[in-house]
Amino acid sequence: MRLVAARGVSKVFANGVRALDGASLDVGQGEFLSVLGPSGCGKSTLLRIVAGLTPPSAGAIEWPAGKTDLGFVFQEPTLMPWATALGNVALPLRLGGVARGEREARAADALGHVGLAGFEHTWPRELSGGMKMRVSIARALVTAPRLLLMDEPFAALDEITRHRLNADLLALWERTGFTVVFVTHSVFESVFLSQRIAVMAARPGRVLSEIAVDAPYPRTAAFRTSADYAARCRLASAQLAEAMAA
Amino acid sequence: MSARFVAPVVMGLLMLGLWEGIVRIAEVPPYVLPGPIVVAETLVSDWGTLAPSLWITLEITLEALAAAVVVGVLLAVLFSLSRWIELSLFPYAIILQVTPIVAIAPLIIAWANDVELSLLICAWLVAFFPILSNTVLGLRSVDHNLLALFELYGAGRWKTLIHLRLPAALPYFLGGLRISGGLALIGAVVAEFVAGTGGSASGLAWRILEAGYQLRIPRMFAALVLISAAGIAIYLALSLLSYLLLWRWHESAISPEG
């Protein structure tokens, strides 16, 4: 079943930049979808339009079963420096009017899910880059949204941390069953994580083609070093090159 | 004791010693330039006259600063809520700021018809602009992704103001406040000079004028010392306030050693 779809979405910014031109995308219920494309092809713009943060110039976002609640993870951690990790994660609940006791319990729970139990009262400046990113993910998860939109959340992290957060995210997704749209510019990351990859091209920004990744879950560290994974990455790279050349 | 504290104190003592030495060796009469010891003696002997004046100047300064905070922050919030209010009012705030206070003080004194009130208005006029402009800047310097996040969770203007814009503006506001503290004192003193009258309640500026007419130069210096001390005390108090509010989270309050 379809959860959300972009239909011929175009975006022309006030300065005349045509960021998107007729981009279409289907997102299935419970799916893990990656959006892969070079820098500047409009991935962030498309994600913001899907979230309703930016209006499209043309085209539409369709929600066949009504708009669901969603969580958004930005490319940077985007934490409030004046609030502790707990305060940051509790923000969506606070804005939603959830009582203090309940929201703190749920925020502590969400921090536990991203492996930050015990860091509730730490200030953002005392956290490492990877920990800040995990706080940001916990904040997106705390409302238990049905759709999680992630904009290159691990792009700024080192490989070791990125691999661990990849595994954590997959475990969470398998356990909870929410839908993920994951923007990345890494073929390897998208093959490891997702069931399907939407390939975007720049100038004008549009969705070129799709790559299916039908490897079974759970995908573990062993999968990452397997010949199967290497072959899939090679195939995806070839398909990507083909799509780009076309 | 850090060098930050010791260095200026040692420097100050050296300068005072030099001053006293020059006055003694050159036998400068106290009505031309009193040495620091004479000034200190005058401070003690004239304390009965100077203390009430110090209190009055401080009172006007602090009241003006409080009014500047209230008006500056309220206007800044209004500006952030409505582009139209900002466009129509901000130029006038700038005009008020760039008009020299000595030029408009006589008008204010004539209109207000009350010395203390007119001093208060003058001190407020010079103090409020840094608070206004800094707070406006702070309210606008909000991470646009955080703004998007607040929008995503359906926070209206009011919640965005309380939970996002105001905390983000706090460091900017405190920076403006520190500037305004000194300006309020200057405004209070300058306006009293222009008023040129003691009235029922005389501040330190009037004591300086009066001592000048009477050629009591040591007392003039003693009053000057009190004004400087008041300025330093205000600055230190506002810096402490800023530190207490920011030390846990803001970069400006974090010592390099961590």
Ligand SMILES: Nc1ncnc2c1ncn2[C@@H]1O[C@H](COP(=O)(O)OP(=O)(O)OP(=O)(O)O)[C@@H](O)[C@H]1O
């Ligand atoms: N607010 C804006 N105003 C004007 N132009 C913009 C704006 N936001 C993005 N653009 C332009 O739109 C194009 C697409 O930007 P977008 O941020 O969506 O790219 P991206 O695919 O996310 O790139 P990256 O991988 O580097 O994050 C770029 O050319 C960019 O310069």
Ligand SMILES: [Mg+2]
């Ligand atoms: Mg981007």
